[in-house]
Amino acid sequence: MKPPRLLPLSVLTLLLVPFVAQAQSNAQSNWPSRPIRAIVPFAPGTVTDLVPRIVFDEVSAQIGQSIVVENRPGAGGTTAAGIIAKADADGTSILVNSAAHTIAPALYPNLGYDAQKDFAAVLPLGIVPSVLVVSRARGYSSVADFVAAAKAKPGAMNFGSAGVGTATHLSAMRFLASAGLQAVHIPFKGGPEAMREIIAGRLDFFFAPVANALPFVKDGGLTALVVNSTKRSAALPEVPTTAESGFINAEYPFWIGTFLPSKTSRVIVDRLHAEAVKALAAPAVKAKLATLGVDPMPMSPTEFDAFIAKQIVSDAALAKTAGIEPQ
Numbered sequence: 085m086k087p088p089r090l091l092p093l094s095v096l097t098l099l100l101v102p103f104v105a106q107a108q109s110n111a112q113s114n115w116p117s118r119p120i121r122a123i124v125p126f127a128p129g130t131v132t133d134l135v136p137r138i139v140f141d142e143v144s145a146q147i148g149q150s151i152v153v154e155n156r157p158g159a160g161g162t163t164a165a166g167i168i169a170k171a172d173a174d175g176t177s178i179l180v181n182s183a184a185h186t187i188a189p190a191l192y193p194n195l196g197y198d199a200q201k202d203f204a205a206v207l208p209l210g211i212v213p214s215v216l217v218v219s220r221a222r223g224y225s226s227v228a229d230f231v232a233a234a235k236a237k238p239g240a241m242n243f244g245s246a247g248v249g250t251a252t253h254l255s256a257m258r259f260l261a262s263a264g265l266q267a268v269h270i271p272f273k274g275g276p277e278a279m280r281e282i283i284a285g286r287l288d289f290f291f292a293p294v295a296n297a298l299p300f301v302k303d304g305g306l307t308a309l310v311v312n313s314t315k316r317s318a319a320l321p322e323v324p325t326t327a328e329s330g331f332i333n334a335e336y337p338f339w340i341g342t343f344l345p346s347k348t349s350r351v352i353v354d355r356l357h358a359e360a361v362k363a364l365a366a367p368a369v370k371a372k373l374a375t376l377g378v379d380p381m382p383m384s385p386t387e388f389d390a391f392i393a394k395q396i397v398s399d400a401a402l403a404k405t406a407g408i409e410p411q
Contacts, residue, residue: 122178125164127274131293142363160249169197175352183251186395190403205388210378213313227309241288242268244278251338255291257406262334294377319377
């Protein structure tokens with residue numbers, strides 16, 4: 085009796101393809117099958133931390149699966165980004181980042197990942213104006229007073245940031261370039277540390293997200309001089325924009341967005357995008373974000389990907405003009 089004839093491996097592979105494809109399709113349609121982690125590269129209490137927590141609480145309720153937010157501050161957001169770039173592309177590992185994501189290639193030549201190619205952009209959660217704040221004890225009543233004082237002692241002032249290459253750093257650098265000023269940069273591990281120093285009067289100025297500065301402006305400890313957005317902040321309507329104050333090209337977009345590993349199925353990318361859009365439209369979420377001074381920034385995944393590509397080029401030019409050295 086002859087032994088059964090075995091099929092060639094190539095034929096077996098072809099026969100298995102439909103079953104593998106069906107299994108992958110089922111896994112994608114059943115997303116998420118387990119809890120999701122969302123990594124935030126900045127300290128707890130920052131606006132980059134608060135915004136995703138608000139949105140993901142709603143998304144979690146919608147999809148019936150928990151979303152755990154992890155804070156991994158350090159290295160200008162690159163540590164967290166590196167983790168997600170190498171994570172499983174099953175939609176259970178999300179990166180939340182800000183403008184720090186697009187400046188990273190200019191600051192860190194040996195990132196270990198590609199800020200554009202290794203990520204699938206999902207959705208901006210919003211855009212937050214930054215506000216130039218100073219201690220009320222300094223006595224500045226306007227941004228003109230502040231600039232005059234800075235020009236009287238070139239390079240004597242200092243300013244804080246949440247770290248090299250963060251939006252708080254680049255906001256200040258863009259304003260300094262526009263105003264023709266020089267100042268000493270003092271980076272911190274996160275925005276809260278810089279905020280404590282500006283309140284204590286040990287920092288001369290800080291470009292803080294409106295949400296973080298608002299309580300201290302309202303209680304009189306800090307003076308808000310100018311916002312670096314194209315329009316006034318609804319949370320601080322009395323504070324002029326940089327353009328209104330005569331400073332050209334001083335705006336810096338402080339956005340907060342979500343990303344997945346680049347190999348993630350478009351089915352999952354689109355599903356997460358749809359769930360996040362739905363969450364952002366929820367009245368309770370809209371109200372909470374409004375209290376933080378967050379403005380909507382609606383984009384499709386494709387539009388957000390294109391925005392990221394454009395910002396990487398723009399931020400590289402800003403880093404070169406501002407003389408920010410690679411780390």
